[in-house]
Amino acid sequence: MPLALLALAIGAFGIGTTEFVIMGLLPEVAGDYGVSIPTAGYLVTGYALGVMFGAPLMTVLGTKVSRKRMLMLLMGLFIAGNLLSALAPAFGVMLIGRIVASLAHGAFFGIGSVVAADLVAPDKKAGAIAMMFTGLTVANVVGVPLGTLVGQSVGWRVTFGIVAALGVIGLIGIARLVPDMPKPEGVRLRHELAAFKNVQVLLAMAMTVLGFGGVFAAITYIAPMMTHVAGFADGSVTWLLVLFGLGMVGGNLIGGKFADRALMPMLYVSLGALAVVLALFTLTAHDKVLSAVTIALIGALGFATVPPLQKRVLDQAHGAPTLASAVNIGAFNLGNALSAWLGGLVIAAGLGYTAPNWVGAALAAGALLLAVVSAALERRDGAPSSVVTGSASAEQRAAVHH
Helix, strand or coil: CCCHHHHHHHHHHHHHHHHHHHHHHHHHHHHHHCCCHHHHCHHHHHHHHHHHHHHHHHHHHHHHCCHHHHHHHHHHHHHHHHHHHHHCCCHHHHHHHHHHHHHHHHHHHHHHHHHHHHCCCHHHHHHHHHHHHHHHHHHHHHHHHHHHHHHHHCCHHHHHHHHHHHHHHHHHHHHHHCCCCCCCCCCCHHHHHHHHHCHHHHHHHHHHHHHHHHHHHHHCCHHHHHHHHHCCCHHHHHHHHHHHHHHHHHHHHHHHHHHCCCHHHHHHHHHHHHHHHHHHHHHHCCCHHHHHHHHHHHHHHHHHCHHHHHHHHHHHCCCCCHHHHHHHHHHHHHHHHHHHHHHHHHHHCCCCCCHHHHHHHHHHHHHHHHHHHHHHHHHHHCCCCCCCCHHHHHHHHHHHHC
16 A cells, blocks of 8 residues: 555544544533533534535535645645634634634545545555545544543643644645645536436435444444443443444454455445344443443444445546545535434433434444445446546546556
């Protein structure tokens, strides 16, 4: 794997850390600004919305520059947002800082996926995408726990200052290690938008929303589930989330490896197993050992779907994949928001803290059904769909050349 993937992984590590570390620091932030914890929760919601809307917006704005330059600009935006968060004199200013940082998230992973895939041979593309996403998964194992510890011990502003420094390292790495990959000739915004006319691209994005939504239906409410049902102490939630992160790391690498060999079978296995494990979690959540094992499995199976789903979008929008790739990153966050809302509904309905697991199982099963439909349509059509012709072929030639 090229060293350029390391630079992308470092950027992904910083982005993953800033996305999730705020959840462990909400009490400290709320206390400093004199706001309630629900109000401080807007820092999470604002970030997620920024990712959803920022992914297509920043990608469209970046169609006029090379991908390397755009990745550098996005890391600059990420650094600025985190510095603003670290120095914010008022809560509203910090919220703006979080939104500024979030605008880089979706486009970075979307464009980074295309760059990573173009850096390697065709039979290693999913593995390259997984290597970049390793930075995001490792962030949940190392960056988030350490960032939370630093924030609680020294101050949350220090945490965001460190995250900004990680962004600087990622920026330097991209500048030095990622080759200059000029924007392919002849590809216009209309070619990027044409990808969304392809039913296979839309099906892949719907699989992303439902599949990863299944994961977050359970994980969003992991704290009350583990403390009230399994009987863990409050302090145990941190290491349980580390187990989840370790599962994510392993699942991501396995998903990337096997997606290059058999993409759709990999999706069948991971989505089917995820639906089963989430359903079983309603039972295993009552036992400490079994619940810990299940949490790791959910992380592994959930992230095993990420490289194949991202590659599926790239394959189906192969003539002009950048915007579709970025929007698919937003689809992950849409799945997170949707599943968290549905999970909250079933808890509020009095069905108990394990009820979100059934929601997650249903969402994952829905994603599996869409995968079966997608494959059936592809077999009927006889070959993967092509969404662009003519001038867009220049991008295909450029990718082959790389």
